[in-house]
Amino acid sequence: MAPLLMKLGFTGRALRLFVGPDRGKTLETVPVPALELSFAGIAGDSHAGLTRLSDSRTLTLYRRNVPIRNVRQVTIVSVEELAALAEALGLPAIEPEWIGANVLTQGIPDLSLLPPSTRLQFPSGATLVVDMENRPCRLIAETVGQRHPEAEPKLVAAAQQRRGITAWVEREGRIAPGDEITLFVPPQRIYAHT
Numbered sequence: 067m068a069p070l071l072m073k074l075g076f077t078g079r080a081l082r083l084f085v086g087p088d089r090g091k092t093l094e095t096v097p098v099p100a101l102e103l104s105f106a107g108i109a110g111d112s113h114a115g116l117t118r119l120s121d122s123r124t125l126t127l128y129r130r131n132v133p134i135r136n137v138r139q140v141t142i143v144s145v146e147e148l149a150a151l152a153e154a155l156g157l158p159a160i161e162p163e164w165i166g167a168n169v170l171t172q173g174i175p176d177l178s179l180l181p182p183s184t185r186l187q188f189p190s191g192a193t194l195v196v197d198m199e200n201r202p203c204r205l206i207a208e209t210v211g212q213r214h215p216e217a218e219p220k221l222v223a224a225a226q227q228r229r230g231i232t233a234w235v236e237r238e239g240r241i242a243p244g245d246e247i248t249l250f251v252p253p254q255r256i257y258a259h260t
Contacts, residue, residue, distance in 0.1 A: 107139030192239025
C-alpha cells in the first residue's frame with residue numbers, strides 16, 4: 067500500500083522559538099533557545115497538556131469548559147505572513163510573540179492555509195500535525211493594540227489567513243532555531259456537502 071501523505075518538494079525553516087509561560091497573565095510568549103516536545107506539547111508552555119477545556123472555537127460541539135483532546139498544543143506563524151499583516155496595517159512589524167507564537171517559520175508558502183493533517187517534521191524526528199488555521203481574535207488585537215493603538219480595530223480583519231496554524235505533537239523531539247522543516251500533506255479533496 068502506498069503512503070497516504072505526500073512529501074512536498076520544498077522545505078521551510080524554524081527561525082525563532084517561544085514559550086507562553088502564563089496564559090492567565092498574557093497572551094504574549096517569550097523567546098527560548100529550543101523547544102522540547104512531548105506528547106503533551108511544549109514543556110513549560112501554558113497550552114501544554116493532553117487535554118484542554120473547550121472554548122469559543124468548539125461551541126458548536128460542546129458547552130464551555132468541557133475537557134477535550136488538546137490539538138492546540140503549538141502555535142506556528144510565518145515571517146512572510148507577519149510581514150504582510152504589518153504592511154496591511156501600516157506598521158513597521160508584527161512580532162510573533164505578540165500573537166502568542168511558539169514557532170516562527172520561513173519559506174512555507176501560505177502557512178495559514180496548510181490543510182489539516184499536514185505534518186511538519188524537524189531533523190530530530192519531532193513531528194507536528196496541523197489541526198487548523200488559527201483564526202484571529204480580539205485578544206491578539208488588544209495585545210498588538212498596546213503597542214499600536216491605531217491597529218487594534220483593524221487587526222482581526224487584516225489577520226485573516228495570516229495568523230498561522232495550531233498543531234499537536236505526533237512524535238516527540240527537539241526543535242532548534244535554524245532547523246529545516248519538511249512538509250507532508252494529505253490528499254486534497256473538497257467536501258461537496260458544506
